């Protein structure tokens with residue numbers, strides 16, 4: 374039976390990892406660039422990790438390497454303490470005990486819901502690991518787990534996109550894989566369905582203490598559903614951490630920009646101040662550095678704005694988001710900044726930027742990107 378987990382999450386982190394990647398490098402063709410480069414990663418039992426990054430950064434390639442659909446040029450993969458990939462060792466995908474959910478569901482149109490789920494159990498039945506009646510029972514349990522009981526005899530075309538994706542999940546979970554891989558599982562769904570299904574899928578996986586890796590390029594989705602996130606850039610894992618760590622302590626400007634969509638304002642040191650085109654910031658702990666040039670990062674929700682006729686920022690646009698407004702603000706050098714706040718301010722007004730000092734972060738840059746040069750070039 375697919376049992377609800379009785380292992381508390383903190384305990385699972387003390388167990389050995391269920392998946393371990395060591396120095397995985399994969400390139401397509403002989404001389405192409407590395408699609409994945411020297412990736413190291415561990416996943417613990419019951420943990421949900423998202424692989425997040427822009428298009429082409431290597432997320433799907435890394436997932437396919439873990440599944441065994443692609444063979445890396447270098448590196449070691451251990452799954453449940455078994456080496457499935459290393460120099461001179463290769464375990465085929467069907468023997469890795471990994472379940473996969475694809476973006477396009479990949480259901481068989483001529484098979485019913487029950488037959489599609491049963492299909493996932495065929496290899497176990499063929500190997501003599503499961504009897505016919507056990508296969509039937511597991512099929513029913515998996516269908517119930519994803520909330521589709523009663524729809525067993527329907528065909529894929531008689532289901533909504535969200536229901537089809539649940540069938541795909543049931544099919545992947547029925548063999549009770551040690552690891553489940555989900556490649557952009559919600560990207561074909563309407564935004565409404567996507568929002569509730571991603572939470573439901575997380576709840577389902579958590580209820581059976583499944584270990585999973587999601588691929589997504591949607592940072593909000595990654596923040597919402599993961600226990601940990603791995604942010605990828607040009608084939609490399611740039612930062613791995615909890616959603617809170619990644620959001621609050623981004624390891625690089627790339628992570629900060631990609632995950633938080635924060636504002637970056639060029640700054641130049643002037644004595645004990647960072648000078649920017651929207652005002653000066655005192656150099657205290659959060660902005661301390663050896664550098665003379667850089668960018669100050671201000672998250673949209675941390676940028677407070679107040680009406681001030683003499684101020685350098687112009688309210689260019691305002692969008693009502695329900696709970697708050699999102700403002701687009703123009704700086705004197707025509708740079709756009711974004712702020713989210715509940716205050717309603719008129720478009721065309723001039724506003725002053727106020728930020729709590731400890732919420733700022735600083736990223737050094739070359740002098741050419743500094744405020745004075747950027748402003749004069751605009």
Ligand SMILES: Nc1ncnc2c1ncn2[C@@H]1O[C@H](COP(=O)(O)OP(=O)(O)OP(=O)(O)O)[C@@H](O)[C@H]1O
Nearest residue numbers: 401402408426427428429430431432433434435590
């Ligand atoms: N079969 C292939 N042959 C050659 N190059 C490939 C192949 N598959 C992927 N690539 C290349 O490898 C790099 C990584 O691709 P990958 O699909 O892993 O990225 P991704 O982050 O999943 O992108 P997306 O979000 O657009 O799906 C890209 O430069 C891509 O063009």
